[in-house]
Amino acid sequence: MPKKDVSRRGFLEVLTSGGILGVCAAIFFPILKFITPPESGEANVSQVKLEFSRADIEADPKKAKTFKFGRKLGIICVTSDGALKALSATCTHLDCTVQHRPDLGIIWCSCHNGRYDLDGKNISGPPPKPLEQYVVNEIDSGIFISKEEA
């Protein structure tokens, strides 16, 4: 076997090894990235822990804060007797975002003066349906929101 042929084969071996390493890298890079847990931790299921505390809600001039619940916007407010109430924040009339009116003790949509009570029931104005009510659980200082069991 001529020497030249041997060195050519050796070169091919090196290239092949490099190629195999490259393919392994192409496969394992995404896998390593995949198994690294993302910043948001875990999938948000039907229960959400709010990023703020009761004190934050009470400090708000309207005694309410909005939060993201799945694809929807929710509103949580402190009632005059200190209870926490969480509702869908999207008005059932034309999709405006509702607000808490501690002065009236209602949830209010400013777009067309739609009114709901603190359980989300539509009480006056254009809204045709109640707001969806969520379950609030206060554990230690964390507030957890979940869907009402069917």
Added chain:
Amino acid sequence: MKNIFILILIGLLNCSMALATNSKNCLECHAEWEEEDGPTHLFSKDIHFQKGLGCVECHGGDTEAEDMDGVRSAKNYRGVPKFNEVPNFCARCHSDATYMRQHNPSLPVDQLSKYKTSVHGQRLSKHKDKKVATCISCHTVHQIGDGKLPHSSTHPLNVPETCGKCHSNKDYMAEYGIATNQLDDFKASVHGHALLVNKDLGAPACNDCHSNHGAAPPGVDNLALVCGNCHAIESELFLKSPHMKAYAENDFPMCATCHSNHRIEHPSDKMIGSTEPGICADCHDHDDGTRGSQTADSVRNAINALVAAHEAALTVLKDAQAKGMMTTNEEFLLKEVDQSLIQTRTHIHSFDASVVVPKAEEGIAKADSVKVKSAELIDEYYFRRKGLGGATLVITFLAILLYLRIRRIEKPKG
């Protein structure tokens, strides 16, 4: 044949309800004389009939009598009321709280007193006008429906046509010298569209601004309060705005000055501004000595900037979407920009640039963050393709080497 069937039906209904009054006696004759649109045939759809009231409850008379002379001779016989008697004819029961409590306790009993304050009622009493609307003009005579039922003439969806029956009739309205295009205008308005096309029962019909029994124009001075029933913030801001005083001094019809009355079109950002098509220029010249024109322009610029920022964010977001990226979070954030846009447009009614501009800027900041996040998604899309390109290259490289190796080991020797 049909008559007999209806007769039997009505008879059966009556029996089953065990009515105190025996309307059957009236029907025996009236149903035979009357055409198919006569009272006896229409009456089955009437709320009074459904509540168990019969002919004599309104018309009086003696059901035991042998013939009409006997009926008429009864002491309580009221027969058919004259035109101007109609309101009192109905009010005999409807203004009687004690009586109404037994049938429909939640129904108000103030219709007559309200009616007396209405333009209709005033003309009836003062001018003996026999063309004005009385109870039956709107409620019908023998098919009086519950306003919550869709077939009723007073159901919100039917109210515009019910009022329009007279008010859009040019010949009928000629002597009053008022416009007759209200129905057409209403149908073309944002309210008419919401009510009649989108069937949004929250949208106002005629009676929501003019009242029903006390129907009258709302009056120039109170317009903001009337509109404010639904447009609460706009009204509140307007009442505190510099326009309030100016309009009162000039007798301008508040909201209607810019929005018109019946043909209230979907408001547009174009309405603002001191140059065409902005309507502010109607009153505010560049040099009219007020800050009006300047405010109009800065408000318009702020809104335009927010709309442009929203558009820009949406364009980038749609691009990311079209590229197949998951944009649910960005869509969610964009909803907040929508909300800012609504708020900013609402705050125009303060007619104060120092209120509107910060609102707009808040929205612009949100829109910009949506744009940045969507742009990141698009970068990610190209990163995926570059990554794929690299991986494909490496894999193809190895595949070629493998192919060469196969060729080599299968190359015929010698």
Added chain:
Amino acid sequence: MPNLGNKNILTDNKFYDYLNERLKLDALVDYMSKKNVPQHSHSMFYYFGGLTLFFFIVQACTGILLLMYYRPGADSAYESVKFIVSEVSFGWLIRSIHSWSANLMILSAFLHMFTVFFTKAYRKPRELTWLTGVGVLGLAMGFGFSGYLLPWNELAFFATRVGTGMAGAVPVIGDYLLVVMRGGEEVTGATIGRFFGLHVAILPALFIGLISLHLIFVQRLGMSEPLHWNQKPPQEKSYMKFFPNFIYRDALIWLIMLNVLALLAVFFPDGIGVIHWPLGEKADPFGAPPAVIRPEWYFMFAFQALKMLPAHIWFIEGELVGMGLFTAGGLMWALIPFIDRKSAMNKPSRWIMWFGIFVVLFIITMTLIGYLVE
């Protein structure tokens, strides 16, 4: 003439020597190098089995990765899949490859089966290889059916409701079968639990067992030679060494397919045309079903055929007759090596040929009707 001179091309590799001293690899390599693969105009058919294996390996790897984030249950399944594709880095890639590879695995398994059928490679002594192969395909379809529900989106929910509903038509045990499959009367979160268990534990266990048998049988018996080689003089038959020549070719095809998978996953992460798996909206058991409920393409022919049957044939329910026919047909298909007696004597059978053509035409026609006719 392939290179048969070099006994073992790996002998100069130190790593190989190390392993060889401990595991006696020489015997294995020696055994494999004696194996030959027939070379003829239809040699390409030999690669479909290996290709199916490749897709299965991809399925196992991506499936295990998905398991790290997937959470079964009515209120977490959809959310976790959404989380995977939107938040986890390369999650979209893993899910997309898993879906693409699943479809391609079924496709290459089907092609493998039909090529084996028409070349009569199932004939004696390979009857058991055929049987295990049919079993593997059945399990693969089970994987497809159970995996489809797991994202708990609208698409999956209604397709599964229709799919499991068909089990209810089975005589006598139908109702019981339906309840067992769904974990209740209706498709609910309980169904996800069952399908999940099936998809990640029961089916993989059975699949690995069966495919190991299948591969061992193939290794023991080697590749089947074409029917007409029977009359060929030995010098006219051409062979390729299984190792390394055939293995290298296999590896080359795997590499190309890996490229194809990556391209498909990046350019069509949600599939193409009717073969698609967009995540869409979360399943709502009380919501209106979408206008078109379609099973996956490999169930389309059966779904369409059952749909087209009249409500009653004679006095029996049409669906029942259809299922009876499918069971009989499937059984006949699985037992073809025993029915086709001529093949054991290396003779072609016209009847079996026509049966195969009928089955292929039936599947193609029904699938096309399913997709093209409203």
